[in-house]
Amino acid sequence: xxxxxxxxxxxxxGATGDLAQRMLLPSLYGLxxxxxxxxxxxxxxxxxxxHSDASYRTFAKTALDExxxxxxxxxxxAKSFLDxxxxxxxxxxxxxxxxxxxxKVGDVSGGLAIFLSxxxxxxxxxxxxxxxxxxxxxxxxIGLEKPLGYDLASSREINDTxxxxxxxxxxxxxxxxxxxxxVQNILALRFGNSFFEPVWNARGIDNIQITISETVxxxxxxxxxxxxxxxxxxxxxxxxxxxxxxAMEPPARFDGTAxxxxxxxxxxxxxxxxxxxxxxxxxxxxxxAGASGGAIVKGYIDELGKPSTxxxxxxxxxxxxxxxxxxxxxxxxTGKRMTTRRSEIAIQxxxxxxxxxxxxxxxxxxxxxxxxxxxxxxxxxxxxAKEPGLDRDGIRLREVPLNxxxxxxxxxxxxxxxxxxxxxxxxxxDQTLFVRRDEVEAQWMWIDAIRAGWxxxxxxxxxxxxxxxxxxxxxxxxxxxxxxxxxx
Numbered sequence: 098x099x100x101x102x103x104x105x106x107x108x109x110x111g112a113t114g115d116l117a118q119r120m121l122l123p124s125l126y127g128l129x130x131x132x133x134x135x136x137x138x139x140x141x142x143x144x145x146x147x148h149s150d151a152s153y154r155t156f157a158k159t160a161l162d163e164x165x166x167x168x169x170x171x172x173x174x175a176k177s178f179l180d181x182x183x184x185x186x187x188x189x190x191x192x193x194x195x196x197x198x199x200x201k202v203g204d205v206s207g208g209l210a211i212f213l214s215x216x217x218x219x220x221x222x223x224x225x226x227x228x229x230x231x232x233x234x235x236x237x238x239i240g241l242e243k244p245l246g247y248d249l250a251s252s253r254e255i256n257d258t259x260x261x262x263x264x265x266x267x268x269x270x271x272x273x274x275x276x277x278x279x280v281q282n283i284l285a286l287r288f289g290n291s292f293f294e295p296v297w298n299a300r301g302i303d304n305i306q307i308t309i310s311e312t313v314x315x316x317x318x319x320x321x322x323x324x325x326x327x328x329x330x331x332x333x334x335x336x337x338x339x340x341x342x343x344a345m346e347p348p349a350r351f352d353g354t355a356x357x358x359x360x361x362x363x364x365x366x367x368x369x370x371x372x373x374x375x376x377x378x379x380x381x382x383x384x385x386a387g388a389s390g391g392a393i394v395k396g397y398i399d400e401l402g403k404p405s406t407x408x409x410x411x412x413x414x415x416x417x418x419x420x421x422x423x424x425x426x427x428x429x430x431t432g433k434r435m436t437t438r439r440s441e442i443a444i445q446x447x448x449x450x451x452x453x454x455x456x457x458x459x460x461x462x463x464x465x466x467x468x469x470x471x472x473x474x475x476x477x478x479x480x481x482a483k484e485p486g487l488d489r490d491g492i493r494l495r496e497v498p499l500n501x502x503x504x505x506x507x508x509x510x511x512x513x514x515x516x517x518x519x520x521x522x523x524x525x526x527d528q529t530l531f532v533r534r535d536e537v538e539a540q541w542m543w544i545d546a547i548r549a550g551w552x553x554x555x556x557x558x559x560x561x562x563x564x565x566x567x568x569x570x571x572x573x574x575x576x577x578x579x580x581x582x583x584x585x
Contacts, residue, residue, distance in 0.1 A: 101525040103135040104208030104238070108198075110223070111214040112142025112153070112184065115317070116242070118160035120273075121212065123169075124516040126161055129181070130174040133521060141202050143187045153184035189219045195226035205236055210523050214242035217251065221258050233262035240269040240523045240531075244321070247329055248548075249541040256534050269523050270532040274335040276515030279470045279503060281530070283342045283442075284351070286468070286476060294347075296446060298421045303463060304580050306428045306443040307339050310435035312389055314563075315400050323401060327411045328381075331431040333544045337364065338532070340427055343442060344417050353528035357536060364539035368416040375550025380559070380570045382410030384434035387563030394434065394563050408558045409433045412571040413547065414578075428575055430582065434563035440470035443583035454492055462496045467583065474503040 107125075111117055128134045142153055161175055185201035187194045202209065209232065215223060227233045241259065246252030259268055274280055287293060296302065309331055315322055322330060341360040348355035370378050383405075385396040397409050410432030417427065444466040452461050465479040477498045484493040522530055550556070559568040566572075566584060575582055 101527060102208065103138075103525050104210045104236075105135065105138060106202060106205060106207070106209045107138060107140045107520075107524060108202055108209060108211045108232070109140065109142045110187075110212065111144055113144040113146045113148070113156065114214065116214055117142070119164050120514060120516045121520070122157050122160045123164050124514045124520050126165065126175065126178045127169060127513065127517050128521055129178040130169070130171055134181075135524065138181060138524070139183065139203075140181045141198075142182060142184045143198055145186065145188060147186050148184045150183045154179045154182050157182055189215065189226070190222050192226050192229055195230035195232065199230035199232050202232065205232065205234065207236070209237045211237065211239045212242070212520070212523065213239055217244060217246060217255060220255050224258050224262050228262040235267075237263070238267040238269060238523065238526060239263050240271055240519075242271050243334055244325065244329070245270060245537060246541065247325065249538060249545050252537055252541050256537070260534075265534060266528070268534070269528060270534075270537060271519055272334050272338050272532050273515045273519065274338055274470075275530040275532075276517070276519040277470060278513065278515075279468065279474045280339065280342065282476070282503065283339075283468060284356075287343075288347055299423050299425050301446055302425055303445045303447045304426045304428060304575075304578070305340075305343060305445070306430070306575075306583050307336055307343075307441075308443075308583070309336060309431040309440045310437060310566075311431075311433045312435060312438050314384070314389075314394060314397070314434050319401055323405055323407045326407045327409055327431055327433070328544060328547060332411060332413065332429060333540055334532075336429050336431060337540050337543075339442060340415070340417075340429070341536075343444070344422055344427070346421070351529065353531070356529055357533045361533065361535050361539060362419075363417060364536055364543070366417045366419045366422075367539075367543045368418045369543065369546050370413075370415075370550055371546070372550040372553035375547065376554050376556060378414040378574075379547055379550070379556075380410075380412040380568055380574055381408035381551065381556060382432060382561045382568040382571070383407070383558035384409050384432070384563045385560040387434070387565065389434055389564045396560075396563070397434075406557055410435075410558070410561060410567045410571070412567065412574050414574055426578060426580070428580070428582070430567065430571060432561075432567050436564060436566050436584075438472055441583070442468040442470075444468075445580070445583075454494060461494065465583065476501045476503070 109117060109121060125140060148156065157179060158175065183201065185198050187198055213223065239259070246255050287297065341363040344363045345359040346362065348359050383397050386399070387394060398405060412428070412430040415427040415429060446464040448463045449461060454461065461481055462479070467477040469475045477500050479496050479498055481494045482497045484495050486493065519530060559570055561568045566582070572582065
């Protein structure tokens with residue numbers, strides 16, 4: 098069991114940004130209101146913007162008023178939470194500013210946790226500044242928000258920079274998907290129930306599909322997104338982490354070392370997609386004009402305002418080359434401006450080896466386990482059942498769902514923002530739901546090979562209409578194997 102060692106201080110970089118307003122401040126308030134933050138914990142915000150302590154508290158109150166759900170608002174709790182806050186402006190490229198920041202933070206002998214959300218180009222300056230001001234010692238741990246590079250080389254450079262001041266056991270790489278309740282439920286589903294394990298392998302499973310679809314376009318992320326694309330933005334972190342949780346071997350314990358050891362083995366077992374195979378195992382797309390949410394929307398290039406070959410959609414057929422998963426395809430699909438917002442995993446089991454029912458009774462469908470992560474949270478098992486009747490013409494079968502709605506089953510429990518769990522784990526020093534360096538670099542090796550294949554084959558994104566499920570080539574990717582995407 099992990100021994101929790103809470104820190105006495107928290108330092109938030111990017112404290113006036115969109116992430117802080119929408120997620121970090123509401124998450125910290127939620128932890129405070131529920132009595133989960135260490136007593137006396139002070140929270141120092143820092144960013145380029147000029148604020149006094151008082152004006153930053155006003156800024157934070159405005160964010161809470163706008164982004165907190167109505168049922169979480171409590172005037173007394175908000176006031177005592179705001180009393181924890183202080184602020185120091187910072188030019189990240191000016192070393193002298195870090196000494197002012199250190200003076201504001203104060204004594205860190207009782208432990209300091211830093212949440213760093215900044216452009217990769219500033220990492221070196223920030224780490225050097227923290228180190229020079231005494232904010233990187235043995236009592237300090239750092240949480241790193243993505244993007245952590247854009248390929249293996251840049252990721253290694255960032256990791257080396259961080260490692261020069263922070264040891265791996267004090268480095269917490271954040272993937273907010275791992276903070277989602279339903280994602281953690283994958284572990285409970287797999288390793289807390291005995292009946293799945295005998296069929297959770299190539300003998301029992303035909304294919305696995307992971308879909309993360311968005312209905313939004315660029316919004317405010319144009320500068321970052323056009324340099325990243327769907328493969329780097331979604332597959333290189335969120336989707337591969339979901340794949341690892343589904344594919345990993347049973348860990349001996351629920352702790353950071355055991356779980357991350359098993360995930361790392363999965364990443365090292367991912368079959369490299371060679372350039373010759375890239376056209377048949379991957380599809381890229383870019384959304385064109387269409388209808389989304391009942392409104393006519395622009396295409397990516399019109400929205401961006403310049404020509405671009407950045408992919409807003411990607412579908413990949415992946416394989417994990419080990420004993421458990423040999424021959425089982427993992428289909429990954431993600432994109433913007435798609436039909437609906439959805440994050441889900443669909444596990445299709447192999448069909449029964451022989452049907453004793455006549456064709457008139459309806460074709461037997463293979464069982465499918467659907468784990469929906471958002472917007473709803475549920476686990477659904479599709480099974481064959483007999484239709485009611487006297488069966489004069491033979492038994493008729495129909496596919497029916499067995500549903501476990503996590504929203505309904507745990508209706509009395511507060512639905513927490515993913516960052517609440519991650520911020521609390523950072524404050525308490527539990528690395529279980531954070532990503533280790535070897536995981537990150539193994540992911541990038543796999544991603545870089547795909548991108549190299551796109552370049553070698555001059556693969557350009559295929560247009561797809563906004564409001565659709567992506568290019569038709571993505572349908573062909575699975576149908577060549579006799580598989581259909583789980584779009585219901």
